[in-house]
Amino acid sequence: MVETFDKRDVISEVISLGATVLLLTVLSTAYLATRGQDKNGVAWMFAGSALAGLLSGIVLALFVLTTTLIDMRGVFINVKPSLISLLTLKQENLTLGIVYLIGTSTVTGLVGAVLYRTPGRVRQALLIAFLCVLTLGVMQELLRVTFSNIGFLAQLIKSLYEKNGLSVIGAAGIFIVTFTLTLVWSFAQSPVQARIAGLSSRGQFILKSSVFLLLFAALFFIPKALDNIYIGEVLANVGLFILMGLGLNIVVGFAGLLDLGYVAFFAIGAYTVGVLTSPERGGTLNFWEALPFAIAIAVLFGFILGIPVLKIRGDYLAIVTMGFGEIIRILVLSDFLRPWLGGAGGIVGIPKAEILGFQFAGPIEIYYIILIGIFIVVFLAIRLKDSRLGRAWMAIREDEDVAQAMGINLVWTKLIAFAIGASFAGISGAIFATKLSTIYPQSFKFDVSINVLALLILGGMGSIPGVIIGALMVVGLPELFREFEDFRFLVYGAALVVMMQLRPEGLWPETLHMRELHHEHAPPEPASTDSIPAN
Amino acid sequence: MTNTILSANKVTKRFGGLTAVNSVNIEVKENSIHSVIGPNGAGKTTFFNCLTGFYKPEEGELLFNGHSLVGLRSDQIIVLGIARTYQNIRLFANLTALDNVLIGQHIHLKAGWLGSALRFPGIVREEKTALLEANRLLKFVGLGNKGNHIAKNLSYGDQRRLEIARALASKPKLLLLDEPTAGMNPHETEEATIFFRNLRDELNITIVLIEHDMRVVMGISEIISVLDYGQKIAEGTPKEIQNNAQVIEAYLGRGSAGNIGKDPAVVAKEA
Numbered sequence: 001m002v003e004t005f006d007k008r009d010v011i012s013e014v015i016s017l018g019a020t021v022l023l024l025t026v027l028s029t030a031y032l033a034t035r036g037q038d039k040n041g042v043a044w045m046f047a048g049s050a051l052a053g054l055l056s057g058i059v060l061a062l063f064v065l066t067t068t069l070i071d072m073r074g075v076f077i078n079v080k081p082s083l084i085s086l087l088t089l090k091q092e093n094l095t096l097g098i099v100y101l102i103g104t105s106t107v108t109g110l111v112g113a114v115l116y117r118t119p120g121r122v123r124q125a126l127l128i129a130f131l132c133v134l135t136l137g138v139m140q141e142l143l144r145v146t147f148s149n150i151g152f153l154a155q156l157i158k159s160l161y162e163k164n165g166l167s168v169i170g171a172a173g174i175f176i177v178t179f180t181l182t183l184v185w186s187f188a189q190s191p192v193q194a195r196i197a198g199l200s201s202r203g204q205f206i207l208k209s210s211v212f213l214l215l216f217a218a219l220f221f222i223p224k225a226l227d228n229i230y231i232g233e234v235l236a237n238v239g240l241f242i243l244m245g246l247g248l249n250i251v252v253g254f255a256g257l258l259d260l261g262y263v264a265f266f267a268i269g270a271y272t273v274g275v276l277t278s279p280e281r282g283g284t285l286n287f288w289e290a291l292p293f294a295i296a297i298a299v300l301f302g303f304i305l306g307i308p309v310l311k312i313r314g315d316y317l318a319i320v321t322m323g324f325g326e327i328i329r330i331l332v333l334s335d336f337l338r339p340w341l342g343g344a345g346g347i348v349g350i351p352k353a354e355i356l357g358f359q360f361a362g363p364i365e366i367y368y369i370i371l372i373g374i375f376i377v378v379f380l381a382i383r384l385k386d387s388r389l390g391r392a393w394m395a396i397r398e399d400e401d402v403a404q405a406m407g408i409n410l411v412w413t414k415l416i417a418f419a420i421g422a423s424f425a426g427i428s429g430a431i432f433a434t435k436l437s438t439i440y441p442q443s444f445k446f447d448v449s450i451n452v453l454a455l456l457i458l459g460g461m462g463s464i465p466g467v468i469i470g471a472l473m474v475v476g477l478p479e480l481f482r483e484f485e486d487f488r489f490l491v492y493g494a495a496l497v498v499m500m501q502l503r504p505e506g507l508w509p510e511t512l513h514m515r516e517l518h519h520e521h522a523p524p525e526p527a528s529t530d531s532i533p534a535n
Numbered sequence: 536m537t538n539t540i541l542s543a544n545k546v547t548k549r550f551g552g553l554t555a556v557n558s559v560n561i562e563v564k565e566n567s568i569h570s571v572i573g574p575n576g577a578g579k580t581t582f583f584n585c586l587t588g589f590y591k592p593e594e595g596e597l598l599f600n601g602h603s604l605v606g607l608r609s610d611q612i613i614v615l616g617i618a619r620t621y622q623n624i625r626l627f628a629n630l631t632a633l634d635n636v637l638i639g640q641h642i643h644l645k646a647g648w649l650g651s652a653l654r655f656p657g658i659v660r661e662e663k664t665a666l667l668e669a670n671r672l673l674k675f676v677g678l679g680n681k682g683n684h685i686a687k688n689l690s691y692g693d694q695r696r697l698e699i700a701r702a703l704a705s706k707p708k709l710l711l712l713d714e715p716t717a718g719m720n721p722h723e724t725e726e727a728t729i730f731f732r733n734l735r736d737e738l739n740i741t742i743v744l745i746e747h748d749m750r751v752v753m754g755i756s757e758i759i760s761v762l763d764y765g766q767k768i769a770e771g772t773p774k775e776i777q778n779n780a781q782v783i784e785a786y787l788g789r790g791s792a793g794n795i796g797k798d799p800a801v802v803a804k805e806a
Contacts, residue, residue, distance in 0.1 A: 391638050399627060420648070
């Protein structure tokens, strides 16, 4: 693992990703140590952070010493020379390396204190600039591939990077630009927001719709302009997960019904399209004819799953739904259904979608189908959220008994949540089938359910933009770190733990719908009590 | 005017060996304010829970305007016109005050799943009216400018008001208030008392009240029923109840007549 981290340089030949992570750990330790030391004076604060840095350095140094002087391979199996080399900052001489390590840690600790003393705006700008350099530092390959077809961008990228990471000038440039922009924005933010809030409702509408149109245009034209199969593939995968995420968001985020077998509906959508369209299985329909069936059958299974779990709450619900997901996968694998579903061999030869002779064959063409699907589903999700049904779901999420006492029919309201959630996954599965042309039971394992749930948690439960951000993070981001594929779940775990600590509400949390209070529209009331119709 | 709106006939609710409500008969007159009092654990809230479908009584009959309530689910009972508040406030804590009241109107709105998703013109109109109504109710309980506040961030007293607004949103004929002034200061309690009387006088809502604050109970009730160990031990006007020996015994303990004049703390210690 360390080797993989060390292979990449953030700034070419200057600092590797591994060293950055190491220093970041020390920095945050010192920062945390500084916190709350204000009352004892500045000198104490600096002393404290330096001590924290020093201590971290000494601990690491002791670790290096013990592992190099005594043979500890039996205990620390993964201690390899590369780890020691990373810890001693690539010094050949052990003593010198340890001095360097302790020295750097102490200095980093002091930087933590300085960071703590800097005003909030500047600190935020520094952090964002640093994060930008860090991400861009490891994204070289991706950016190069992405923009290879656009001349001037390709040139720009070439000038920013060296062989293995950013060039020093490139890094400095990115840092300065992002730092300045963030700082300027932090000052301009509130006046701009005030100005937007001050616009007439018509002006706001125009602003909102133009932003929306711009976004749509960007989403529509950029992949075409990039004309890059790899990017198309990534975007299509992210899109499929957004569709699933929006569906699960209704079940888990809105109605609070924890569903761990969500992949079942994805599988049902995919297999319905497979069976109905693949000539190998005697299918005669085309994709568009099969799509409604995929949705309908997913909805049907949504109901079927819903009925037995109506009375089950919380943890138990999670276990039962997990079982349902596995049942579907095992059924698909079974010999019993092999004549129809193909068993482990899956279904092959699923035709591509077609409109008037235009084939949606490549990932970029599929991306457009997905994009349209997402727009429809987002539209529906937003409307459902702010409706009588959406409120009923949220009431159930908040307090099931009271929700029922307010007249909400639990059976129907829960079933409809399962059914609508299932339909979105059904659409996603249907597109998945035509995208790959081949489906195997292996594609519908438990980890798909977990991924969808993870993206919801990361993005923010119940939040529709959160689903999109979450899908980009969970499905898109790992594409950037291809060589860390093996540690994906480790990074997930870490990211989720950090998220739960720092931002339990998610990256883009659910915003409650704030309404105008309509006082000005209400008819004049002679006496406040008369306005309530008596029975 | 003096029709019986609710009648409980020999209602019994058991939990294992414990009989929480034991063969209780209570008749509530239409348009009255009827209090149910009793020491802690007397079965008052359990009685409310039987009325609203949270529990199903083992024996007895509950009639509301001629409909039997036994065996109905709580979502069917609210349609008949019984709404309630809770002893330990149970708002939809993470939703706005306005959403809480809108959910209270659930049974009077018609939008189904398709209507919710496609928002037909009729549904848009319905939502608009519902929003006006919700704002009106919020104003009525004194939360007019707090509609966009998250329920859990409201002050204690405001949460109690919001619960009442949510209950009123269902346009009930009978409102069950479970210790509505618990935790309020004397001034707030007085305001609340006036408010409850207004509810009855102006909206013609019958009120059944569980309350520990005797000033409230004696001040606004027309009839008081006293429960102790699940049984009704007395019923009558405030004056009658104040002088009822059994009630005094239930509250102060057996042999309390002999304790009169002693330091209450000493009496409590001896008990």
